[in-house]
Amino acid sequence: MGDILERLIAFNTISERSNKDLSAYVRDYLTAYDIPFEISEDPTGEKVAILATVGPMINDGVVLSGHTDVVPVTGQSWTSDPFLLRRDGDRFVGRGAVDMKGFCAAALAALPRLRERPLKRPLHLLLSYDEETSGIGSLSFIESFGRDLPRPSHAIIGEPTEMQVAIAHKGLVSYQTKVSGIAAHASRPADGVNAIDIANEAMTFLRCAATELQADRLKDARFDPSFTTVHVGWINGGTAANVVPSDCTFEWEVRSVPGVDDGLVNEKLDAWAAATLTALQPTVDISTTTTCMLPALSTDAKHAAVSTTLRLAKRDQPCTVPYATEAGHFQRAGIAAVVCGPGSVEQAHRPDEYIRLSELQRCGDFITQLGDSLCV
Ligand SMILES: [Zn+2]
Structure with missing residues (x-):
């Protein structure tokens, strides 16, 4: 997982820049493990969203969703190169470590294992672009669910919540x-x-x-x-x-x-x-x-997506988050969504942004158990 995170962070994907190189790396990775994927490019061809799927291509799967772009480092004082992952005790330091390449790395690391599992329903991983600017980089895939792609039962957006389950944001x-x-x-x-x-x-x-x-x-x-x-x-x-x-x-x-x-x-x-x-x-x-x-998010606390995610995340109560995410796009498209990802938002957008190894491992375990839940 650390190796993948190191590679993801090394691609400078500040939102104003292209994410083509990062997407090429992810595509090579998925191809190497024989994991099917689709891509969606913006009109310039400089921005690429990827949807990878393990398990059968049928309805009622679960989407894990993360963005590949990061916020700028301009004017911030970093103690080391923001695009060179640095290990400091149990901390991984680098731009995007917590927001949200850490989650993307944990999900990518889990896919080859899940590929070998007898999933009865699919697990999709959606990697978007421009979340930190226009917020539109996930839309083409979200609009395709239930049309050209199977319709998932719900989505989990891996923005940092310290693996709490957020059901609402502005x-x-x-x-x-x-x-x-x-x-x-x-x-x-x-x-x-x-x-x-x-x-x-x-x-x-x-x-x-x-x-x-x-x-x-x-x-x-x-x-x-x-x-x-x-x-x-x-x-x-x-x-x-x-x-x-x-x-x-x-x-x-x-x-x-x-x-x-x-x-x-x-x-x-x-x-x-x-x-x-x-x-x-x-x-x-x-x-x-x-x-x-x-868009705002407000998922009914009684929705099955909430109880399932709470159980997998070993949490009793859902929470809310103060920031906006792509979860609102899913809800607007009629797909229930929650926000649950590793690390603290306190670290997001800051100099020396970091994520703890223990949080990444927790997220990895969560995704593995999510995979298990799709086998029954
Ligand atoms: Zn984010």
Whole structure:
């Protein structure tokens, strides 16, 4: 398992980069063990998702799901090369060790053993891309389940939960809003249309939407905060104080509790933009694009997927996680999903990110027992 993790971490798969080399390694590995797989490429061919399967290609199997991309290391102070796995006692240190190449390595290491078992239902391993950015890298396979591929009974997303079983998280939708105004000399502001002013009004609109959602009765006490949040996190615009700015772009996000329409704030902003634009010149524009989409997760605690996973993970109670995962995509596609993976999210996205060997072994045991449960 350590060897596989070392190889996975050595591929610099920061989301903005291609994951083709990593996928070639995984494909060679699967081929060497005669494990069938399919691939799905993005339109550029630079990003590859893989679905490997052991057992019969029939319905009611289980999907293990992990992403192959990692967050950047820029600005972080690492004590060693982030892409060279370092062993420090029982810790494996490297970018992606916990989020989530550790899980991917544990699953890949288990597949050859499971290949030899008399599985009556399949175990699929889905390795996606772009989870840390757009969140869409798992979608093509998820949409194929029950259509071109067998329909699994449930999915287990191996994001770090210290092998607890999470059944709910908030959704995350991120947007980029671009305002195009008209440049002019600052001495004659009326000759132009100030893009920063319009962006400022749009952000005030979002601020009001956030306040309304905070007061909304649709709360979920399992989360802190218990309400849907809206937040602007980045802005860029203008060139100098003495120029009426023609452009301003800002990025914002909605983190929605399950049951809240995660696209509603954007719909309202669009309506506000349309009304605002009618009073302005035709060249002025306000446009918003979705940059990330991970739907909320809320799986019924009584669902068989939850009791089975709790038993295999040797846990009594399900929990929730504060971050968004690809589990929401599965649920939206009608496939029950839980989040259960090795290591702590406290380590994710940090310098000297690590996972403990004991956690990886626990995850390996969990997958082996999951395989056993598919033999009956
Ligand atoms: Zn992750």
